[in-house]
Amino acid sequence: xxxxAGEILxxxxxxxxxxxxxxxxxxxxxxxxxxxxVLARPEIPQLVQQLGPGLNIFLQEPEKLxxxxxxxxxxxxxxxxxxxxxxxxxxxxxxxxxxxVPIRAEHDxxxxxxxxxxxxxxxxxxxxxQTKVATAVSELARNIxxxxxxxxxxxxxxxxxxxGIEVVARDQGPGISDPALILSGAYRSKWGMGAGLxxxxxxxxxxxxxxxxxxxxxxxxxxxxx
Amino acid sequence: xxxxTRGSEIERLKAELAxxxxxxxxxERSEAxxxxxxxxxxTLIEQLPVGVWATDLVGNVLMANAESQRLLGALxxxxxxxxxxxxxxxxxxxxxxxGDKSTPYLLEELPHARALRGESVRTAEVFLRNENLPExxxxxxxxxxxxxxxxxQMGAVSVFIGSESRKNFEEEVALRNKxxxxxxxxxxxxxxxxxxxxQELSTPILTLWEDVLALPVIGVVxxxxxxxxxxxxxxxxxxxxxRFVIIDLTGVEVIDTSTADHFMKLVKAVNxxxxxxxxxxxxxxxxxxxxxxxxxxxxxETLRNLKHGLRYCxxxxxxxDAGQNTVSEGExxxxxxx
Amino acid sequence: MVMxxxxxxxxxxxxxxxxxxxxxxxxxxxxxxxxxxxVAAACERGDARGLVVDLSGVDVLDSYITRSIRDLAVMxxxxxxxxxxxxxxxxxxxxxxxxGMELPGVRxxxxxxxxxxxxxxxxxxxxxxxxAGEGDEWEGEA
Numbered sequence: 001x002x003x004x005a006g007e008i009l010x011x012x013x014x015x016x017x018x019x020x021x022x023x024x025x026x027x028x029x030x031x032x033x034x035x036x037x038v039l040a041r042p043e044i045p046q047l048v049q050q051l052g053p054g055l056n057i058f059l060q061e062p063e064k065l066x067x068x069x070x071x072x073x074x075x076x077x078x079x080x081x082x083x084x085x086x087x088x089x090x091x092x093x094x095x096x097x098x099x100x101v102p103i104r105a106e107h108d109x110x111x112x113x114x115x116x117x118x119x120x121x122x123x124x125x126x127x128x129x130q131t132k133v134a135t136a137v138s139e140l141a142r143n144i145x146x147x148x149x150x151x152x153x154x155x156x157x158x159x160x161x162x163x164g165i166e167v168v169a170r171d172q173g174p175g176i177s178d179p180a181l182i183l184s185g186a187y188r189s190k191w192g193m194g195a196g197l198x199x200x201x202x203x204x205x206x207x208x209x210x211x212x213x214x215x216x217x218x219x220x221x222x223x224x225x226x
Numbered sequence: 227x228x229x230x231t232r233g234s235e236i237e238r239l240k241a242e243l244a245x246x247x248x249x250x251x252x253x254e255r256s257e258a259x260x261x262x263x264x265x266x267x268x269t270l271i272e273q274l275p276v277g278v279w280a281t282d283l284v285g286n287v288l289m290a291n292a293e294s295q296r297l298l299g300a301l302x303x304x305x306x307x308x309x310x311x312x313x314x315x316x317x318x319x320x321x322x323x324x325g326d327k328s329t330p331y332l333l334e335e336l337p338h339a340r341a342l343r344g345e346s347v348r349t350a351e352v353f354l355r356n357e358n359l360p361e362x363x364x365x366x367x368x369x370x371x372x373x374x375x376x377x378x379q380m381g382a383v384s385v386f387i388g389s390e391s392r393k394n395f396e397e398e399v400a401l402r403n404k405x406x407x408x409x410x411x412x413x414x415x416x417x418x419x420x421x422x423x424x425q426e427l428s429t430p431i432l433t434l435w436e437d438v439l440a441l442p443v444i445g446v447v448x449x450x451x452x453x454x455x456x457x458x459x460x461x462x463x464x465x466x467x468x469r470f471v472i473i474d475l476t477g478v479e480v481i482d483t484s485t486a487d488h489f490m491k492l493v494k495a496v497n498x499x500x501x502x503x504x505x506x507x508x509x510x511x512x513x514x515x516x517x518x519x520x521x522x523x524x525x526x527e528t529l530r531n532l533k534h535g536l537r538y539c540x541x542x543x544x545x546x547d548a549g550q551n552t553v554s555e556g557e558x559x560x561x562x563x564x
Numbered sequence: 565m566v567m568x569x570x571x572x573x574x575x576x577x578x579x580x581x582x583x584x585x586x587x588x589x590x591x592x593x594x595x596x597x598x599x600x601x602x603v604a605a606a607c608e609r610g611d612a613r614g615l616v617v618d619l620s621g622v623d624v625l626d627s628y629i630t631r632s633i634r635d636l637a638v639m640x641x642x643x644x645x646x647x648x649x650x651x652x653x654x655x656x657x658x659x660x661x662x663x664g665m666e667l668p669g670v671r672x673x674x675x676x677x678x679x680x681x682x683x684x685x686x687x688x689x690x691x692x693x694x695x696a697g698e699g700d701e702w703e704g705e706a
Contacts (some may be wrong), residue, residue: 061590063572110590113624128457131624131655132662138626146628191631199627199663460654467674491661498657498667500650500674549685 005029005036008047011071016058017122024054048072098156098166103144112153113138119155120165123225132203133165133223139196140169140219147193148173148217164205164224172216179209277365280372280383283342285310288372288381297365297388299358313339320356327353341369341382351389364393429455431462438470438539439463440532444477452488456495463501469543471496472535476507481515493526504528506535574599576606581613582683583645584676588621596632603636607643614683615640618676620651630665637670646686648672650679 001009005025012021028050029036034043051072059065099119101112116137120130137153144151151171158164176182182194183201197219201207206222271278277294281287290306300306313333316322322331333339337347347369355362366389372381429451432440441459463471473489475481481489493503505528508516529535572595577584583606585599606612617633619625625633637647650673660666673679 061588106592106594110592113626114590117624126457128453128655128658131653131659134624135626135659135663138624142626142628191627195665196627199665202663203659456658457654460657464654464674469674469678494666495654495657495661498660498672499652499654500672500678546681546685549681 001036002039004041004044005039008039008044008072011068012051014071015064015068017118020058024051024058028054044072098154098168100152100154101141103141103151103153103171106145109138109141109145112141112155116155116165116167119157120223123157123163123165125165125223125225129223129225133167136200136203136221136223137167137169139200140167140221143193143196143217143219144169144171144173147171151216158222158224162224164222166220166222169219169221170216171218175213175215175217176209176211177213179211183209275387277386278383279338279386280381281310281338281342282372282381283379285312289383294386297363297386298354299356299363301358313342320354321362323353323355323362325351325353337367337369338382338384341371341384344371344379346370352386364389366392429458431459433466433468434472434532434536435540437468437543438472438536439466439468440472440474440535442474442477442532447478447485447488449484449488452485452492456488456492459492460495460499463496463499469501469546470504470539471501472504472506472532472539474507474532474535475505475509475512476531478507478512479509481512483515483519486516486519486521490521502527504535504539506531573602576602578606579680581611582680583607583612583615584618585615586618586621590624591622591629591632596629596636600632600636600639603640604643607640607645612645614680614686615645615647616673616676616679616683617647617649618651618679619649619656620653622656623653625656625660625665627663627665630660630667634667634670637667641669646671646683648679648682650675 009021009025012025016024025036028047029039032043032046032050034047039047048069052069055065055068059068099115101108101115103109103112113134117130117134120133125133137155141153144153148171151169151173154168154170156166158166176193183198197209200219200221204221204223206220208220209217210219211217271289272291274291275293277297278289278291279287279294280289287306287308287310295304295306296302311318313336316336316339317333322333322336323329324331331352334343336352337350340347347367350367350369352365352367353362354365365386367384367386369382369384371379372383374380428444429441429447432442434440439459439462441455447455459471462468473492496503503526505526507530508528527538529538574585574587574595577586583603585603603615607615615637617636619633633649637649640647648671649667652672671682673682
């Protein structure tokens with residue numbers, strides 16, 4: 001696979017798992033009669049055309065499908081950046097200790113939880129546990145967005161004796177003045193931040209809350225594979 | 227007087243001659259015995275069941291016994307060559323590999339080469355392949371420097387034996403180990419499957435009627451079992467699109483807080499996906515616990531046993547299918563208490 | 565090149581007098597607001613005999629969205645239109661229950677078909693008697 005084919009694979013991997021991306025790409029290349037080791041930019045449109053049916057099956061959400069296809073089309077243009085459209089500081093960076101998603105707008109909540117679900121899936125978690133992880137991430141991300149305005153969700157794998165996933169939600173918002181009260185459920189609002197945190201706590205194996213008025217909030221959760 | 231002197235001179239010479247002859251004979255005798263000993267030693271080395279191969283520092287072969295030739299793949303009867311090529315050229319005719327059968331030996335690492343440099347090498351494993359040994363052969367090699375009487379190194383000797391059978395044995399053991407590990411993991415997989423089967427058997431989901439599932443619960447329900455049960459039940463409800471689930475607790479003698487909690491969660495989840503639960507067979511002790519826990523029975527119909535439960539569900543289903551939302555109070559009561 | 569994402573609008577389908585809303589994509593603030601407005605407008609016309617919210621396309625429901633769906637149902641009921649939620653996935657249902665989340669006062673059905681029949685059988689004026697009470701909540705241990 002040459003550099004150009006590598007760009008296409010990287011784009012696919014933003015939406016799909018590694019094995020799925022690879023197999024889609026190789027079979028599309030076969031059908032389009034192009035060789036991935038020497039892929040040239042003019043060959044890309046026909047390759048993308050052959051990728052179409054596969055993408056339609058694996059990417060159910062129309063928004064994602066459209067994004068993906070646009071990105072792929074961009075690769076065909078000479079000298080076009082193969083980096084996605086958002087400015088560099090906005091994309092999810094992959095750091096050695098996990099993937100970080102900045103939370104600035106509401107659609108970042110969806111991005112964060114989709115990432116959480118994907119990672120849980122890659123770790124082999126069952127459907128139910130994937131949903132729990134995604135829901136927990138969604139709660140934390142939404143809390144950031146609704147109460148702090150901006151913040152970050154970082155998701156990383158836990159390796160070692162116990163495999164699992166860790167999510168750290170950090171913001172510089174107003175902080176919570178009485179976290180124990182909020183978490184105990186004594187203050188029983190059915191909805192809102194407290195309910196979201198209590199609910200999240202029930203879904204995960206480990207839950208840590210670090211907060212102080214004026215200093216922001218950090219929530220750390222972990223879910224282990226059984 | 228001349229005759230006398232000549233006479234004694236002759237005698238003297240005769241005596242010297244005799245002494246010389248004696249010395250010569252002695253010499254010959256000791257040489258013969260040395261030769262004999264030499265021959266014996268050579269025969270001994272020749273017949274040793276190990277390969278012995280010795281060279282001086284410039285490659286002249288001092289000794290190459292029959293076994294060494296055999297192990298190196300030489301054809302029977304051929305004379306060993308009197309001169310070995312320099313170490314750098316050894317790789318041209320032969321491939322030498324390490325114990326893993328894939329990492330090549332650096333030529334200077336070979337035992338004889340190291341011995342030539344003065345090192346003593348014990349138990350080196352060498353796999354070699356040459357045109358006479360296309361399949362290759364395993365050798366266990368020991369090598370040492372050869373020193374003369376003054377201690378100066380004048381050569382090196384390698385002793386090697388074919389370790390084919392031992393190598394084969396080792397490989398077989400490794401293979402057996404691998405098989406064992408595979409069967410171990412197969413076993414633990416089997417155990418996991420069996421455990422799942424036991425779980426399914428102990429809380430089977432039965433199709434009692436069209437649109438009616440039954441879940442007879444037997445014994446203790448721990449949190450893992452309850453999570454698994456919930457998942458199975460919900461999946462089955464969706465798969466069969468059954469509107470009712472009769473949870474029969476006849477087999478549950480006693481219930482604790484967390485089990486009650488699990489059941490209530492189960493009921494709520496069933497309601498969320500659009501089906502309804504009916505509880506039957508609640509024992510007195512269980513009833514007491516549920517009351518103590520202040521469990522809310524809002525959406526939950528409870529009946530005496532499975533039979534009553536089924537009758538209730540069927541009546542309800544009939545009514546629903548006929549377009550009425552509710553079974554009349556009287557009918558419901560009849561279903562409950564008859 | 566800038567990618568403009570249009571605010572999605574969830575279409576409201578009319579079927580034999582009932583409104584059907586099928587949620588396929590991840591709900592966001594704006595989409596929910598839009599939906600509430602659209603549903604309110606449709607209910608106001610006075611000829612809606614029920615509302616079905618189909619959640620079979622939803623794979624994650626957090627507390628915010630759950631509340632929004634409930635608000636939608638309550639709003640519709642206030643305008644005289646009963647709501648039934650259908651198609652909730654087992655994994656999502658289990659997660660909601662684990663979190664202690666509820667949809668109080670909202671009926672559920674296994675599928676769209678049943679949801680429609682249920683609405684058919686409900687008397688518009690009378691209070692159906694299988695309704696869970698408001699504020700019904702089991703906050704047990706996790």
